[in-house]
Amino acid sequence: MAMERAHAALSGTSHVAAIDLGGTKIMAAIVSPEGRIVNRTKVPTGKKGGVADVIDKMADAVRDAAKAAGISADQLGAVGIGAPGPVTAETGIVGVAVNIPGWRDVPLKDELERRLGIPVVVDNDVRVAVIAEHAAGAGRGACDMVGLWPGTGIGGGIIIDDQIVRGAGNAAGEIGHMTLKPGGAKCHCGGRGHLESLASRTAIVRWIAKQVRAGRKTALSKIVKKGAIGRAKSGELAEAFNQGDTLVLEAVDRATTYLAIGIVNIANALNPQRVVMGGGLVAALGQPLIDQVARKVHGQPMFAATNRLEITKSELGDDAGILGAALIARRAHESGARVSR
Amino acid sequence: MAMERAHAALSGTSHVAAIDLGGTKIMAAIVSPEGRIVNRTKVPTGKKGGVADVIDKMADAVRDAAKAAGISADQLGAVGIGAPGPVTAETGIVGVAVNIPGWRDVPLKDELERRLGIPVVVDNDVRVAVIAEHAAGAGRGACDMVGLWPGTGIGGGIIIDDQIVRGAGNAAGEIGHMTLKPGGAKCHCGGRGHLESLASRTAIVRWIAKQVRAGRKTALSKIVKKGAIGRAKSGELAEAFNQGDTLVLEAVDRATTYLAIGIVNIANALNPQRVVMGGGLVAALGQPLIDQVARKVHGQPMFAATNRLEITKSELGDDAGILGAALIARRAHESGARVSR
Numbered sequence: 017m018a019m020e021r022a023h024a025a026l027s028g029t030s031h032v033a034a035i036d037l038g039g040t041k042i043m044a045a046i047v048s049p050e051g052r053i054v055n056r057t058k059v060p061t062g063k064k065g066g067v068a069d070v071i072d073k074m075a076d077a078v079r080d081a082a083k084a085a086g087i088s089a090d091q092l093g094a095v096g097i098g099a100p101g102p103v104t105a106e107t108g109i110v111g112v113a114v115n116i117p118g119w120r121d122v123p124l125k126d127e128l129e130r131r132l133g134i135p136v137v138v139d140n141d142v143r144v145a146v147i148a149e150h151a152a153g154a155g156r157g158a159c160d161m162v163g164l165w166p167g168t169g170i171g172g173g174i175i176i177d178d179q180i181v182r183g184a185g186n187a188a189g190e191i192g193h194m195t196l197k198p199g200g201a202k203c204h205c206g207g208r209g210h211l212e213s214l215a216s217r218t219a220i221v222r223w224i225a226k227q228v229r230a231g232r233k234t235a236l237s238k239i240v241k242k243g244a245i246g247r248a249k250s251g252e253l254a255e256a257f258n259q260g261d262t263l264v265l266e267a268v269d270r271a272t273t274y275l276a277i278g279i280v281n282i283a284n285a286l287n288p289q290r291v292v293m294g295g296g297l298v299a300a301l302g303q304p305l306i307d308q309v310a311r312k313v314h315g316q317p318m319f320a321a322t323n324r325l326e327i328t329k330s331e332l333g334d335d336a337g338i339l340g341a342a343l344i345a346r347r348a349h350e351s352g353a354r355v356s357r
Numbered sequence: 358m359a360m361e362r363a364h365a366a367l368s369g370t371s372h373v374a375a376i377d378l379g380g381t382k383i384m385a386a387i388v389s390p391e392g393r394i395v396n397r398t399k400v401p402t403g404k405k406g407g408v409a410d411v412i413d414k415m416a417d418a419v420r421d422a423a424k425a426a427g428i429s430a431d432q433l434g435a436v437g438i439g440a441p442g443p444v445t446a447e448t449g450i451v452g453v454a455v456n457i458p459g460w461r462d463v464p465l466k467d468e469l470e471r472r473l474g475i476p477v478v479v480d481n482d483v484r485v486a487v488i489a490e491h492a493a494g495a496g497r498g499a500c501d502m503v504g505l506w507p508g509t510g511i512g513g514g515i516i517i518d519d520q521i522v523r524g525a526g527n528a529a530g531e532i533g534h535m536t537l538k539p540g541g542a543k544c545h546c547g548g549r550g551h552l553e554s555l556a557s558r559t560a561i562v563r564w565i566a567k568q569v570r571a572g573r574k575t576a577l578s579k580i581v582k583k584g585a586i587g588r589a590k591s592g593e594l595a596e597a598f599n600q601g602d603t604l605v606l607e608a609v610d611r612a613t614t615y616l617a618i619g620i621v622n623i624a625n626a627l628n629p630q631r632v633v634m635g636g637g638l639v640a641a642l643g644q645p646l647i648d649q650v651a652r653k654v655h656g657q658p659m660f661a662a663t664n665r666l667e668i669t670k671s672e673l674g675d676d677a678g679i680l681g682a683a684l685i686a687r688r689a690h691e692s693g694a695r696v697s698r
Contacts, residue, residue, distance in 0.1 A: 198537065
């Protein structure tokens with residue numbers, strides 16, 4: 017169902033390409049005029065070659081994916097990119113891409129346009145995923161929606177009046193850096209008690225590791241080899257959660273309390289119809305996580321903005337990012353985007 | 358200056374009326390086609406006559422103000438109202454007006470239209486004040502701005518892309534009910550650790566009273582007769598603040614810490630250009646309060662959304678509410694609003 021809707025939203029007058037740029041891999045996909053993903057190509061991002069090398073790989077991935085789809089790259093109408101970190105959508109400059117060494121204020125749009133000779137549009141990775149959920153997934157029909165993406169960190173995206181909110185400096189959507197516990201757990205940004213430092217997968221695993229050091233038991237110790245719980249992945253966390261491991265359940269319960277407070281705070285400010293939750297933690301723990309968050313949100317005493325708030329799980333899952341990148345490419349092409357220089 | 362801009366924003370093809378509905382007084386004003394307030398009438402809201410009596414008084418206040426301005430009420434193009442509590446702008450129904458006994462889901466628009474025979478538009482009081490600041494005051498030129506109104510409680514209003522955000526259920530803007538300290542001071546809504554229960558004038562005075570009970574000294578004890586510090590008004594708080602009273606300075610310092618956290622949280626979500634602060638506490642303590650908040654906001658480690666954030670004081674002050682009510686009346690009239698039944 018969600019995929020059928022995605023096809024409708026993605027259809028147009030040309031093939032377009034989408035890139036999901038991550039710290040470990042670059043995923044490129046080609047979308048046909050009918051709105052179908054006709055090829056996907058995945059390559060490692062690589063840490064050693066520097067920024068230019070990463071952009072070369074992105075260009076190659078697009079060329080390879082196009083070739084596999086039976087066209088050449090210059091037949092593509094546009095390339096859309098979801099990139100980690102702050103992106104200035106107008107200029108296509110990516111501020112800092114966490115996990116890609118040396119990446120700072122990279123003119124990704126210009127650099128990739130120079131290599132491929134076709135129009136490139138760039139936006140933040142979570143933001144494009146939220147755009148995709150809004151257009152074709154769990155957010156459809158909600159004029160005002162909030163996307164919350166807990167995983168390694170916690171990303172967010174806000175739709176008001178059917179438009180993504182970018183903010184005065186393209187920094188909107190950083191819901192993960194909402195302070196919920198002044199003086200609380202340290203966040204990688206330097207702050208304390210941020211939602212991200214309390215309820216991301218990283219925060220959950222860190223809390224469990226601390227409890228284990230204090231002598232508590234968990235099935236995670238058996239699941240994770242050599243007891244390196246601090247490096248537990250989503251799948252391992254999910255396994256212990258599904259086994260009903262007491263410590264893991266307690267850790268998730270703590271996290272959902274903060275996720276619920278974060279959602280209530282943003283709901284009191286914006287009163288959206290719907291919150292869509294996606295990202296690594298949601299992929300791992302699934303609907304039980306959503307249900308737990310929803311129960312806590314609806315248990316709040318101040319309910320003008322929350323009593324009818326719908327809290328739903330991402331429908332596009334892992335594809336949200338690549339579909340969102342394809343969507344911004346499609347929209348750019350259909351509105352006549354050209355190579356900027 | 359601000360007033361000259363307000364005249365431009367308020368000018369049009371007829372006289373309009375504005376009402377600022379409060380728990381203790383009803384203020385009605387008539388605005389000329391040139392955008393000038395040509396009369397103001399103030400009457401006590403009264404607690405005894407019930408809801409119908411309050412609406413009768415509003416109608417009388419408009420008639421009296423119109424008469425004093427040399428016109429009759431039926432020559433008015435529209436009446437705009439800023440009302441306390443949640444308002445459904447489309448229907449003009451006011452959910453609960455705190456401080457007005459018995460007020461619950463009152464069809465204020467219909468009731469006042471029936472009495473006056475002219476179109477009535479209603480919105481939340483803080484929201485209209487924020488609309489006025491955005492159009493003609495400290496928020497002008499900021500496509501994305503947030504209004505924060507600390508006083509007895511803490512109200513808010515959010516402008517995105519030059520439009521006020523009302524939300525799916527007309528409940529947007531309740532920034533005061535953002536949880537910043539889970540399990541913290543109780544809020545009148547039943548929640549705990551809300552911005553309002555930590556940083557409103559009420560919260561400041563309550564904290565000071567608690568410290569006095571614990572044996573600490575403050576000049577407020579001398580300023581407030583019989584030591585009833587818990588009922589200290591804004592003026593008395595301001596006097597002690599301006600005298601440099603240690604306990605009051607400490608109380609304000611605590612409050613501004615939470616106001617800053619609240620602002621940073623909303624800025625990380627929406628990345629507005631500007632936050633405009635108004636309301637009773639700002640009127641009492643003035644620019645030093647704003648400066649203290651701004652310093653704390655700009656001292657946060659995660660600064661993508663805050664490094665260029667402007668934090669300014671309301672320019673329209675006490676008039677923001679009545680000017681905002683006049684603005685929604687003017688806009689309704691110029692876009693052809695009619696009496697709905």
